[in-house]
Amino acid sequence: MNHRVGLRWVLFGLVPLSFAFALAAGSVTLDAATLWRVLRGTETGLPAILVLDLRLPRAVSAFSVGGLLALAGCLLQALLRNPLADPYILGISGGAAVAALAALLLGAGSGWVSGSAFLGSLVAMLLVFGLSHGRGAWTETRLLLTGVVVAAGCGALVSLMLALSPQASLASMLFWLLGDLGQNNSPGWGLAVLSAGLLLTIPFARTLNLYARGEQVAAALGTNIALMRYGIYFLASLLTATAVTLAGSIGFVGLVVPHLLRLLGSTDHRRLLPDAVLLGGSLLVVADTLARTVVAPTQLPVGVLTALLGVPVFLLLLARAARGAG
Amino acid sequence: MAHLETRKLTLHIGERALLRDLSVAFEAGQNWAILGANGSGKTTLLHTLAGLRRTDGGAVLLDGQPIQNVARRVRAQTLGILFQDSPNTFPATAFETVLSGRHPHLGFWQTEAATDHAVAHAALAAVELADVAARRIATLSGGERRRVEVATLLAQDAPLCLLDEPVNHLDPRHQIALLRLVCARAQRAGHLNLLVLHDVNLALRFCSHGLLLLADGSTSHGRLDDILDVAVLEKTYGCAMREIRSATERFFFPDEPPIESRLAQSPLRQ
Numbered sequence: 238m239n240h241r242v243g244l245r246w247v248l249f250g251l252v253p254l255s256f257a258f259a260l261a262a263g264s265v266t267l268d269a270a271t272l273w274r275v276l277r278g279t280e281t282g283l284p285a286i287l288v289l290d291l292r293l294p295r296a297v298s299a300f301s302v303g304g305l306l307a308l309a310g311c312l313l314q315a316l317l318r319n320p321l322a323d324p325y326i327l328g329i330s331g332g333a334a335v336a337a338l339a340a341l342l343l344g345a346g347s348g349w350v351s352g353s354a355f356l357g358s359l360v361a362m363l364l365v366f367g368l369s370h371g372r373g374a375w376t377e378t379r380l381l382l383t384g385v386v387v388a389a390g391c392g393a394l395v396s397l398m399l400a401l402s403p404q405a406s407l408a409s410m411l412f413w414l415l416g417d418l419g420q421n422n423s424p425g426w427g428l429a430v431l432s433a434g435l436l437l438t439i440p441f442a443r444t445l446n447l448y449a450r451g452e453q454v455a456a457a458l459g460t461n462i463a464l465m466r467y468g469i470y471f472l473a474s475l476l477t478a479t480a481v482t483l484a485g486s487i488g489f490v491g492l493v494v495p496h497l498l499r500l501l502g503s504t505d506h507r508r509l510l511p512d513a514v515l516l517g518g519s520l521l522v523v524a525d526t527l528a529r530t531v532v533a534p535t536q537l538p539v540g541v542l543t544a545l546l547g548v549p550v551f552l553l554l555l556a557r558a559a560r561g562a563g
Numbered sequence: 564m565a566h567l568e569t570r571k572l573t574l575h576i577g578e579r580a581l582l583r584d585l586s587v588a589f590e591a592g593q594n595w596a597i598l599g600a601n602g603s604g605k606t607t608l609l610h611t612l613a614g615l616r617r618t619d620g621g622a623v624l625l626d627g628q629p630i631q632n633v634a635r636r637v638r639a640q641t642l643g644i645l646f647q648d649s650p651n652t653f654p655a656t657a658f659e660t661v662l663s664g665r666h667p668h669l670g671f672w673q674t675e676a677a678t679d680h681a682v683a684h685a686a687l688a689a690v691e692l693a694d695v696a697a698r699r700i701a702t703l704s705g706g707e708r709r710r711v712e713v714a715t716l717l718a719q720d721a722p723l724c725l726l727d728e729p730v731n732h733l734d735p736r737h738q739i740a741l742l743r744l745v746c747a748r749a750q751r752a753g754h755l756n757l758l759v760l761h762d763v764n765l766a767l768r769f770c771s772h773g774l775l776l777l778a779d780g781s782t783s784h785g786r787l788d789d790i791l792d793v794a795v796l797e798k799t800y801g802c803a804m805r806e807i808r809s810a811t812e813r814f815f816f817p818d819e820p821p822i823e824s825r826l827a828q829s830p831l832r833q
Contacts, residue, residue, distance in 0.1 A: 318652045440671060447663055449653050453646055456615050458666045458719070459639030504655045507674075 244501055245508070248515040252300075255522040259296035260288050262530050294424045298483055299525040299539075300518035301427030302418065303490050305480040307517025308434055310491030311509055312473040315449040316466065317377045323492035324477040327384030331391025332361025333481040334414060338398045341410050350413070351482050358478035361387060366470065380470075415538030416487035418525050430479045434472060435514055441465070442506040449506070489543045490517050493551050500554045520547065565591060565641055565723035565753055566626050567612060573620030574607055580780055581607055584621065587774065587784050591722075594746045595757045596766035596787065599776030600800050605759045606647060608776070609725050612757065613644040625723075639667035643721035645712055647728055651700045657711045658696040661686055664718030686717040689744055691737075705732040713741060722754045729758060730765065738762075742769045763796065763815045775799050791815070 260275075261267045267275070267284055274280035275288045309324040316322075324330070336357025340350045369383035395414070402410060438445070447455040448465050456462045480487070494517040495509065503509045524542035531537060567589040574582040581604030589595055599605045610616040612623055614630035623630045625642060633641075643664075664686070665679040675683075687693050690710040700708060709732045716724060729745065730738040746769045748754050757774075760766045766773060766787065773787040777798045783790050796804045796815055805818035 314653070318650065320652060443666065443669070443674075446655075446659075447666060450655075450660075450663065451646075451650050453610075453615060454649055457613060457639065457644045457646070458663070459635040460666075461635060499654050504653065505659060 244498075244503065245512065248512055248519070251519040252515060255519040255526075256296055256300075259299070259522050259526040260292045262526050263287065263292060264533060295418055295525065296522050298424035298427050299418050299521045301424065301431045302480045302484045302487065303494075303521025304431045304514040304518040305427065305434070305476045306487065306491035306521075307494040307513035308431070308438070308510060309473045309476040309480070310517075311495045311506070311513050312438065312445075312469050312476070313491075314495055315445050315506070316469040316473065317381050318449060318451065319377070319381060320496065321492075322381070323488075324473065324480065325486060325488070325491070326381070326388065327365050327474070328361045328387035328391055329358045329474055329477040330481045330486040331388040331395070332364070333358040333478065334486060335391050335394045335398075336360070337413055337485075338395060338402075338410050341406055341413065342398060342402050344406070354485075355478055355482040358474070358481055361391065362471070362474040362478065412538065413485045416485040416540040417536075418484045418521075418539055419529075419536065427479060427483045430476065431514065431518075434476050435510065437472065438510055439507070441468070442510055445469075445506040445510075484539070487521070487540045487543060489540065489547050490521055493547050494520065497547075497551055497554060500557075565721075565755060566624075567642075567723060567755075567757075568624040568627075569612070569621065570624065571621035572611070572618055572623065574604055574611060575619040576604070576607060582776070582782065583780060585782055585784075586621075589723075589755055589757060589772075591753045591755050592749055593755050593772050594749045594770040595755070595772045595774060596770035597757060597759045597774045597776070598761075598763065598766060598799060600778060603776040603778070603799075605776060606727055609644065609727050609757065609759055613642060613725050614638055615644070636667055639719070639721070641721055642723045642725065643716045643719040645716045645724070645726040645729055647731070649712060651708070654699050654701060656697055656699055657687065657692060657703065657714075658683060660700055660711055661714045661718050664715040664720075667719065667721075682720065683714075683718045686714040687711075689717060690714045690741065706734060706737060709733060710737065710741065713745070717744075722751070724748070724754075724756045726756065726758045728761065730760070730762070738765065746770070763791070767791065767813060767815075 257272065261269070261272055265283070265287060267288070271280060271284050272288065275285050306324050310322070313322045313324060313326065314320060333354040334357070337350050337354035340353040345353070365380070365384045365387050368387070369380040399407065399410060444455065444460050444465060447458050447460055448462070452462045455465065494513050498509055498512045498516060503512045521539070521543065524546055525539045528537040528539040528542045569585050569587055572582060572585040573580065597605050597608065607616065611618055614623065614625070614633070625633050625638065630638065661683040662675055662679065665675055665682065668679070669675065684693065684696065687696055690713055692707060692710055692714065695703060695707065700711065703711065713729060716726070724745065726745065730741060733741060742765060745756055745758070749756050758770065770787055772785065773790055774782060774784040775790065775795060776782055777795070778801050779798065783795055793804045793806050793815070803818035805816050807814045807816065
């Protein structure tokens, strides 16, 4: 029990640390004293512009996207009862990618690209839901297969568009696909959706524990499983759609953050959901900061960094857990 | 005071009728054994009785009301079900799993109180698993996992319990201990159990009443002592049965000659 309370405090500590790193690091490195003056409003000039206009909004949107992905990952893993589920598995990001690339191909501005990405993900969400519902019994396997096939179809369309697109727009398309937090001018939106999502799921977290143990178990203990099923599906889809719209497809966070926390002892969804938001958010803030500083002035795709940071940690924990269980 | 009743209950799987016009009342104080061959519809019947599946005709009444009309939470407080098997996809400790049985007793905004923890600990202790409370389910043996599921049902504390093959995976000692534990609950005021069993002799020892699903789709139900004989068991299981009597008890076994090769090696033949 104390172990888990400790984990929560570590996660709470990670958030300001990751933000401090994100605000201080960059083309001009700021020391703690300067950063403090900027945040208190006593410093103006270049450091203030750097921090308040560039780094802070970017860090906030990185945190929201990381939190959204981790939360959606938890929800979809519970919905599909499949530990391999991630926010992109049901084709949400595929639909967004097809629409965003089409917009880029037509030479649309970034606002249009985001808009069509969101629209594309909604279309994919409804398509998968409609197709998997059809006639006959609803099963998570059927939903999973429908989602995977729709995602594969979107992948083919993306490849087709990449092959047909002119050289000039290829770079921006690839960067969108790999995930990019650079051109974000409305970070508040992501944070608002994240807060709403968390506030909406927390009261249902105990029911989610039952749902993750099986629909029948949940039904036998008095849960309205149809309501849960649709609620989880649409909420997780909207969270994912928001994340994809803000930053493209950033892999790894949504899959591994929930597992990492489960390995560390957050098995109850009442702990897991807020923990996942804290860890997923901080992880993406750190990864994004590294992505823009490691080989500056070149910006690396942030998805590469999330994987490079998370994979070794995850494998280490998995190996440790396996030993502990044996 | 729990009371479960079927009125002209009919069940189908696809085109096949499992059950036709079954009317039976399960009363407080009784332990019912549901016996039948594989695929005869025992599990389907149990799920229907629990209100988790629609009937294909007739009705299931819980305390006099059609079970579909009973509020979900009230139903879960009155009636608990142990499934044949439950998946454990995600890690959870034995204690967390058992504690989830308290769900129907908690309001939407409530978290488990000390009393709920006490109930869960007592349930684990009742199935002799107090010492594995903090262990992950995945690290337990099949029999221990089964007992954790039974403990979850005990923690739910519903007066009416439906158990689908509760002694699966259990060794003889734990089979007896578990059935004794579960069936003793029927002596509490207003409590009763329905158990799907495959062992006729365990049913005879622990249950007062029986519901037999015969191979021809008909049923036989009533006091076990009255309805159980070789003829009805042969119609139920589709194999020859033999009855062996002791001074106070009856036992039923499949009447199969030993396999030839084993017979040749058996020390009994020498």
